[in-house]
Amino acid sequence: MLRPSMLPILGALAMVVVACAPADDTTSASGSPSSAAPSASASCAKDQLKLLKPGTLTVGTDKPAYEPWFKDDEPSNGEGFESAVAYAVAGKLGFAKSEVAWTVAPFNSAFAPGAKQFDFDVNQVSITPARAKAVDFSDGYYTVKQAAVALNGSKYATPASLADLKDAKIGVQVGTTSLTAVKSAIQPSAQPNVYNEQIDAVNALKNKQVDVLVVDLPTAFYVTAAQVEGSKIVGQFGSDEGAAEQFGLVFQKGSALVPCVNAAIGELRSSGELASIETRWLGSAAGAPDLK
Amino acid sequence: MSHPGEPPGPLAADAAGVPGAWVKSGRQRERERLRRRRELRSGSVASVSTVVFVVLVIYVVTASPGWPRVKETFFDAERFADAFPDVLSGFLLNIKIFLIAEPLILIVGLLVALVRTVRSPLFFPLRALAVLYTDVFRGIPTILIIYLVGFGLPALELRGMPSDLAVLGIIALTLSYGAYVAEVFRAGIDSVHPSQRAAARSLGLTHGQSMRFVVLPQAVRRVVPPLLNDFVSLQKDTALVATIGPLEALRQAQIHAADTFNYTPYLAAALLFIALTVPMARFTDYLAARSQRRRGA
Numbered sequence: 001m002l003r004p005s006m007l008p009i010l011g012a013l014a015m016v017v018v019a020c021a022p023a024d025d026t027t028s029a030s031g032s033p034s035s036a037a038p039s040a041s042a043s044c045a046k047d048q049l050k051l052l053k054p055g056t057l058t059v060g061t062d063k064p065a066y067e068p069w070f071k072d073d074e075p076s077n078g079e080g081f082e083s084a085v086a087y088a089v090a091g092k093l094g095f096a097k098s099e100v101a102w103t104v105a106p107f108n109s110a111f112a113p114g115a116k117q118f119d120f121d122v123n124q125v126s127i128t129p130a131r132a133k134a135v136d137f138s139d140g141y142y143t144v145k146q147a148a149v150a151l152n153g154s155k156y157a158t159p160a161s162l163a164d165l166k167d168a169k170i171g172v173q174v175g176t177t178s179l180t181a182v183k184s185a186i187q188p189s190a191q192p193n194v195y196n197e198q199i200d201a202v203n204a205l206k207n208k209q210v211d212v213l214v215v216d217l218p219t220a221f222y223v224t225a226a227q228v229e230g231s232k233i234v235g236q237f238g239s240d241e242g243a244a245e246q247f248g249l250v251f252q253k254g255s256a257l258v259p260c261v262n263a264a265i266g267e268l269r270s271s272g273e274l275a276s277i278e279t280r281w282l283g284s285a286a287g288a289p290d291l292k
Numbered sequence: 293m294s295h296p297g298e299p300p301g302p303l304a305a306d307a308a309g310v311p312g313a314w315v316k317s318g319r320q321r322e323r324e325r326l327r328r329r330r331e332l333r334s335g336s337v338a339s340v341s342t343v344v345f346v347v348l349v350i351y352v353v354t355a356s357p358g359w360p361r362v363k364e365t366f367f368d369a370e371r372f373a374d375a376f377p378d379v380l381s382g383f384l385l386n387i388k389i390f391l392i393a394e395p396l397i398l399i400v401g402l403l404v405a406l407v408r409t410v411r412s413p414l415f416f417p418l419r420a421l422a423v424l425y426t427d428v429f430r431g432i433p434t435i436l437i438i439y440l441v442g443f444g445l446p447a448l449e450l451r452g453m454p455s456d457l458a459v460l461g462i463i464a465l466t467l468s469y470g471a472y473v474a475e476v477f478r479a480g481i482d483s484v485h486p487s488q489r490a491a492a493r494s495l496g497l498t499h500g501q502s503m504r505f506v507v508l509p510q511a512v513r514r515v516v517p518p519l520l521n522d523f524v525s526l527q528k529d530t531a532l533v534a535t536i537g538p539l540e541a542l543r544q545a546q547i548h549a550a551d552t553f554n555y556t557p558y559l560a561a562a563l564l565f566i567a568l569t570v571p572m573a574r575f576t577d578y579l580a581a582r583s584q585r586r587r588g589a
Contacts, residue, residue, distance in 0.1 A: 108546075111553035113361040134365065134553035174543065175550030193457060193537030194547065200443070204537065207446045209455060253361075 044260035046094035051257075052119050057095045059086050060105030060118030060250075066198055067222045068281050069124060075102045081218070081281035082122045085141055088273060089249075092264035107175050110250050111135050119257055121250040124216065126177040136253055138261045140246025141274065142282075146181040147220035147236040148291070149205065149213040151228070156211050159234055162186050162291045169193065171201045171210030177245060178214045185237050186214075202227050218282045235291035368556045375548040375557035382544035383564045386530040389462055389540070393530075394523060396466045401473030406503065408478055422474070429471035435532045438464040442536030461533030469526055476518050480511035513583075520576040524569045531565070541565070 043049075052058045061082070064073045071079035078087050078097065090100045103118050110121045111134050126144065127137045148165060150156045156168045162185055170192040172178045182192055193210055195201040198219065205213040206228055215223065217236050224231045238245065251258055268274040316324075353359065407415070407422040429437065441464035445453055454460060484507045492502030534543040541561045548557035 107550070112555075113365040114358055128551070130552040130554075171537065174546050179547060180551065191539050194534075194539060194543050195537050196535050200535075200537070203443055203447075207443065208449070209446050209457075209537075 043256075044093065044263060049093070049257060049260065050255075052117070053101070056099055056101050057090050057093065058101045058103055058117070058119045059090075060103050060110065060116075060121040061123045062107050063104045064197075064199075066219065067226070068218050076100070079281075081142070081277060082124070084277045084281060085268075085274070086122050088268050088277060089261055089264045092267055093260060116252040119251075120255075120261060123250070124247050125250050126245050127248040128177070134253065136251040136255050136258050137248035138251070138258060139265050140248050141265055141268075142247045142278065143244050144177075144247055145217045145236045145238050145245075146178050146185075146214055147217040148234050149215065149220050149223055149228070149231050150211060150234045151205065151208070152230045152232055154211055157232065157234055159291065162235075162237060165212055165234075165291075168211040169209075171195060171204045171213050173198045173201050173215070176215075178216065181237070181245075182214050205231065221283065235289045237291045364554075366555050366559055368554055371548070371552060371554045371556040372560055374552075375545065376560050378544045378548065379541050379557060379560045379564065382539050383541035383561070385458060385538060385540040386527070386565075387568070389458055389465070389530045389533060390523075390527050393462045393465045393469070393526065396462070397469045397473050397526070398519075400466055400470030401477050404470065404474035405477035405481060408474075409481055409503070410499075426471045426474050429467055430475070432468070434465070434468045434529055435535060437468045438532050438535055440464075441467070442533075457536055457538040458533070460536060461530070461538065465526065465529065465533070469522060469529075472522055473519065476515050476522065477511065479518075480515035481507060483514055484510045517576050517580045517583075520572065520579065524572045524576070527569050527572065528565060531561075 059075070061070070061075050065075055065080070065082075066073075067080060069080050069082040071077060071083070075083045075086070078084060087097060087100065090097075105116075105118055105121050105123070107123060107125075109117075110123060110125065111131070113134075120138070124144075125131075125137075127140060131137070148156075148159075150168075156165060159165050165186050165188070167189050169190055170182055170186065170188050172182060172192055172194055174194045174196060179192065179194060182188060192214075193201075193204060195204065198215065201210070201213055201215070202223055204210045205223075212234070213220075213223065217233075220233050220236075224233055249261060251261075265274070268277075356362075404422045404425060407418050410419065438461060442457065442460045445460060445463070446455060454463070488506055488510070489502055492506040493499075497505065531540065531542040534540050534546075539547075541564055545557035545561040549555055
């Protein structure tokens, strides 16, 4: 039985719910990507850019930030490949080093819907068509290959081909394209172990819980040089999707910054600056046998 | 429903009907009619208010400016269909972990609870160990225990150490939940009135026998609802085993989500977990209600 005294309460409830209903926000620029890409030079003046915080370029990355992409888990020191790339891009856009702010953006939140906490995110994110439906990518700033790491003396230390890794227990980090590459190129007989953090996967290799660790090549160099004693890169390979895999900067869908950043990356590429940053921080990919 | 203190219906002692059979009086019929009407009315008010509430909530969500974006990121049918088989195959591992961990947890919990009831000073070290175990393992977050077991045990490189990740996960969950369940059992044992135990001992039963035949049957019956509650919680926590690497439902969903930058696979995993835990929760409620009824509430 509905007592009369309950009516006002119900009414109040309904009022509250309706009051919470958001008004349609017509001023928000979200939703539709800008139909006409602005010509890069015209609106890429620093004061014309649509930024999260005016006057500051906010760059996101995950924490911990691993070598060789960042050094000492401190993106703002300009050391490490991705930190250097971010500052080079910022410089091309006209930002001084002090005008770049770093923010922690876990991998999973980099593609969450809604407003982003960064102007762009730099986190070794590979560009794929499926991902491009949810976020905007810049042009690629690094062409990545995958590498398999095993302990010296394990029976997978000298594979002649990818087929030799079929029966190995493979470890990868979740959310990486390494996993996609493993599934498409190696097609292992046992399910790979998938870890939350790269360091977990590295530890699993140390503990011999996995025979082979698959990471991107620069990380593999770092793992074998500094993280796991007595380990070696047993080979590098690409996922057999055809097109080379590239890392791109991540933007909110429809961000107006993309053309400007792409212009900056283009300039860095043609001036050879990008290549020299790569050589400095990632060295050359010599010394890792190609596996087919 | 007959009520005490009511004038009984007229005794129809005439030819038709059995002598002494109760015939509803007009007043009783009127009472039942009123009751039915009231039930109907409260039922319809409840349904109308539910419908209004649901419609309002749906309106608020779908009218929000970010809804189209949320819809394509969380409710994408194509992505759902794409990820579902993988998530389901991962979910079988969750169920496997749960089914194996469950009996182990019951055994560990019961043993620890029993150790805590032994009164002899001789067994003090055992009792202290049991107390320490429940304190420590209830104090550590489950995910941490899984981490420590999953990465710590294999690092010892002992022979015969299980290397299967699901087994390591089961060990960790058993350690963690065993402590909770031990406390549940202990509460049940403590809730049995001391006179029961005294009576059993005075009949000449040993401590073990009085536990086995008198105390435990009553104790276990009393703690069935909280135990089931812990199992519902365990079903969800099997997802934490993902942190050490096996491909269970949550991990599979995560892989698909990272592949496509779309959260729909998580929804698929959530639905599977709900499909498992909701029946369990209903069953718990049913058991609780049944024991209430039996106690004449």
